[in-house]
Amino acid sequence: SGLQPVIKSLNDKAAESDFHNKRPERIEKDQKAFVQYAENMFYALGCLYFILLFLSVWRANYQRRFARMFDIVNSTMNDYTLSISGLPRRLLSEDHLRQQIEQH
Numbered sequence: 001s002g003l004q005p006v007i008k009s010l011n012d013k014a015a016e017s018d019f020h021n022k023r024p025e026r027i028e029k030d031q032k033a034f035v036q037y038a039e040n041m042f043y044a045l046g047c048l049y050f051i052l053l054f055l056s057v058w059r060a061n062y063q064r065r066f067a068r069m070f071d072i073v074n075s076t077m078n079d080y081t082l083s084i085s086g087l088p089r090r091l092l093s094e095d096h097l098r099q100q101i102e103q104h
Contacts, residue, residue: 084101
């Protein structure tokens with residue numbers, strides 16, 4: 001197939017490179033670099049976690065205050081709602097209910 005020459009070429013290049021024939025000093029240097037990278041990522045992601053946690057808590061608090069201020073400044077359905085409890089079950093019509101409430 002058309003990929004065989006490409007695969008053979010890559011295999012030849014890999015065999016010629018010193019990828020498989022690294023010296024122990026080079027391997028040790030690469031391992032130290034990897035460990036340093038892992039430590040740096042650990043500290044960076046740890047700091048990022050706490051920064052995002054702080055920002056999330058701040059944002060939730062901001063949304064709560066904004067909702068409270070929005071409710072104070074603007075009219076909502078709760079501003080026009082009346083709750084009546086303890087009505088007798090026999091009051092079924094709105095007209096009769098209106099008369100009873102106006103009397104009291």
